Amino acid sequence: MSADLDTVFQALADPYRRAMVSRLVESGPTSMKELAAPFDLGLPSTLKHLKVLENGGIITSKKEGRVRTFSICEEGLNSLRTWLDAHQRHLETGFDRLAAAMAANPEDKSNGQ
Numbered sequence: 001m002s003a004d005l006d007t008v009f010q011a012l013a014d015p016y017r018r019a020m021v022s023r024l025v026e027s028g029p030t031s032m033k034e035l036a037a038p039f040d041l042g043l044p045s046t047l048k049h050l051k052v053l054e055n056g057g058i059i060t061s062k063k064e065g066r067v068r069t070f071s072i073c074e075e076g077l078n079s080l081r082t083w084l085d086a087h088q089r090h091l092e093t094g095f096d097r098l099a100a101a102m103a104a105n106p107e108d109k110s111n112g113q
Contacts, residue, residue: 004057004079011056012080016041017049021058021072029062029071 020035036046053059057076062069
């Protein structure tokens, strides 16, 4: 799972790739030309970014005729989702303990003023 997670983080490390993923999430399946349009990138550079995302399991592609369409691969994001959920639970547990400790030991405000 660690190698998969590393690949996902590496694929999402680039701002262009994150923007492409966001666009796919918002718009659904999109052609390479449409994904390249908002950026100052040529099609070869766009294809390289899309291949990194595809190799990371984040997106899939399908070619129909001369048009290649890309879409989000939900299964590919499961390792990231699992990792984030585990860390969120850990943080929430820590904050719950902090809140309980603060409630059990309230500061005496009359001494400090």
